[in-house]
Amino acid sequence: MLLKVKVIFGSGKPHMDGDTLVIHTSEKPEKGMANRDIISQVARIYGIAQTNVTIIRGLKSRRKVLQLAGIDVKPVE
Numbered sequence: 001m002l003l004k005v006k007v008i009f010g011s012g013k014p015h016m017d018g019d020t021l022v023i024h025t026s027e028k029p030e031k032g033m034a035n036r037d038i039i040s041q042v043a044r045i046y047g048i049a050q051t052n053v054t055i056i057r058g059l060k061s062r063r064k065v066l067q068l069a070g071i072d073v074k075p076v077e
Helices: 033-046
Strands: 002-009 015-017 020-025 053-057 063-068
Antiparallel strands (some): 053 063
C-alpha cells in the first residue's frame, strides 16, 4: 500500500487530511532522526513492524510517499 504523508514539525496528533496522513514530529531533520520518528509513528498507527514501512519518495521533503508492506486498508480513526 502506498501512503501519502505530510510532516509538520511540532506536537499534535496524527490525522487524515483527504488521502494524506498528517504526522507531527518534534525530532530534528538531521541524520534521519525525523524520518525514523515518522516511520515509527506510521508503523504504530497501522499496527505493523517498522521494517514494513519504507520511504520511497521525499526523504528530504515534508511531503513523502511511504510503502507499507502487508496491508491494504486505511487506519481506523
